[in-house]
Amino acid sequence: MKTTIDIPDSLYKKAKIRAVERGLTLKDIVLTSLERELDAPPAGSAPPVARWAQRKLLPEFARLEAAGAFTARPGDRDITALISDDRDGR
Template sequence: MRTTLDLPDPVFRDLKIKAAEEGVTLKELLAGFVKKGLYGSPEAEKKPVRSPLPTPRESGGHTIPSLTNAEIDEIFLREDMERAGIRWEE
């Protein structure tokens, strides 16, 4: 995926210097920074694993979700908080 970034000249210069010092391309350096910001480490390549979504059930020829969007959002919120070490209070 290609994208365009507008960076201040001093920041871009420092990025180029750091890439040269580490012997990597600018693209590789920036991808590592993005991965570290998203996943916590530059080596992490996968998204965090989430619980599987419930399977829809059939009712009178119509598919009805097992959970509402609000219930699914709450499940994801709880998982994110647990990963962050925050205790969920009911």
């Protein structure tokens, strides 16, 4: 389908330069930009939540975590410090 739209000169120049830089036509740039805009989530909507973030802990693991089984104890070292020490030793 063909249509006519008014594009400000400055925007037209930017789009034309981008098309030339990428070896595309102005039509390709406009269509790609329009598709990207229409595929984007509506403004103000919350970003999608990753599937792994929606998972629930197994009851036994949740109970142990609540009891503090996985908290750091005095003298425990952070994993990044352990990795740094290992690399320094090589």
